[in-house]
Amino acid sequence: MNETLAETARPAATTLSGLRFSKGHGTGNDFVLVADPEGVHAISAEQVAQLCDRHRGIGGDGLIRAVPSRLLDEGRQVLAENPDAEWFMDYRNGDGSLSEMCGNGVRVFVHFLLAEGLAELPAGGSLTIGTRGGVKTIVRTGDGYAVDMGPWEFIFPDDAAARAMDSLVSADGLEVARPALSVSMGNPHTVVALAELSELQDTRLFTAPHVDPTPANGTNVEFVVPAEPLVHDGVGTVTMRVHERGVGETQSCGTGACAAAVAIRHWAGQGAPDAWQVKVPGGVVGVKFFTVAGGREHVELSGPATIVASGTLS
Numbered sequence: 404m405n406e407t408l409a410e411t412a413r414p415a416a417t418t419l420s421g422l423r424f425s426k427g428h429g430t431g432n433d434f435v436l437v438a439d440p441e442g443v444h445a446i447s448a449e450q451v452a453q454l455c456d457r458h459r460g461i462g463g464d465g466l467i468r469a470v471p472s473r474l475l476d477e478g479r480q481v482l483a484e485n486p487d488a489e490w491f492m493d494y495r496n497g498d499g500s501l502s503e504m505c506g507n508g509v510r511v512f513v514h515f516l517l518a519e520g521l522a523e524l525p526a527g528g529s530l531t532i533g534t535r536g537g538v539k540t541i542v543r544t545g546d547g548y549a550v551d552m553g554p555w556e557f558i559f560p561d562d563a564a565a566r567a568m569d570s571l572v573s574a575d576g577l578e579v580a581r582p583a584l585s586v587s588m589g590n591p592h593t594v595v596a597l598a599e600l601s602e603l604q605d606t607r608l609f610t611a612p613h614v615d616p617t618p619a620n621g622t623n624v625e626f627v628v629p630a631e632p633l634v635h636d637g638v639g640t641v642t643m644r645v646h647e648r649g650v651g652e653t654q655s656c657g658t659g660a661c662a663a664a665v666a667i668r669h670w671a672g673q674g675a676p677d678a679w680q681v682k683v684p685g686g687v688v689g690v691k692f693f694t695v696a697g698g699r700e701h702v703e704l705s706g707p708a709t710i711v712a713s714g715t716l717s
């Protein structure tokens with residue numbers, strides 16, 4: 404199991420029997436969702452792995468527990484930053500490991516809170532939630548939600564602005580190791596550019612790509628092919644496949660799409676657009692760069708969110 408983030412002290416694992424759950428996805432990145440308004444369901448890493456098992460469980464790339472921020476140590480830190488962040492997205496990867504952030508998960512989480520009547524998001528309004536990657540603000544869009552994901556950063560910052568690449572990635576199906584750039588969206592990503600869609604198809608992601616050097620807490624690896632031409636009507640387009648830390652290949656990764664847009668824009672240089680569409684096996688997500696008060700650049704991720712089923716664990 405991926406030991407990425409320190410576990411804080413938690414109560415003994417909950418009994419799963421009788422627990423209500425929903426199943427949802429954002430562009431095919433799928434999650435088991437559990438509402439825990441009393442903060443009494445400390446679902447352990449092992450239980451998450453059981454529930455996310457695609458043959459013996461419900462199946463999912465990760466599990467999201469909705470818990471009031473005031474009932475979690477990490478949540479209380481978030482409340483100090485923003486007292487409006489009533490709900491905390493307690494996210495775990497399918498293998499039970501913690502991650503700081505999940506971009507598709509945030510949209511599905513908000514959709515779940517609304518469906519369960521736990522929060523309100525009136526048209527024109529916004530909802531603020533807590534995550535291990537900080538406070539996120541969400542608004543509705545025509546076909547889903549847009550999330551202010553906050554700022555991005557280079558993971559290996561030395562001279563990064565001047566440098567195109569900082570690591571080498573090898574994967575089954577790629578004959579030689581490829582140069583890559585590592586970007587943090589709260590969680591770690593390593594973006595590898597490929598020249599052709601056929602090369603992207605031939606890359607095999609059953610096993611984790613090898614990244615050298617690997618970011619300290621492991622990394623999610625995005626393989627991207629820029630469109631030709633790259634920009635159409637002011638919007639850049641990129642096609643992406645991803646191998647996620649703690650999961651394996653997934654149909655989509657929201658934070659990965661943001662990291663891919665950061666890397667491609669960096670490689671494209673001056674004049675590259677601030678609006679991107681990222682095509683993933685499970686659909687399309689939008690990424691935009693914008694400047695907030697104080698001059699810092701933030702990334703917005705947009706896309707759909709769907710709840711497909713709800714039930715009770717036996």
Ligand SMILES: N[C@@H](CCC[C@H](N)C(=O)O)C(=O)O
Nearest residue numbers: 502505506507590656657658
């Ligand atoms: N699929 C997510 C990212 C989930 C976490 C990731 N596997 C990690 O360990 O950082 C997304 O949509 O961002």
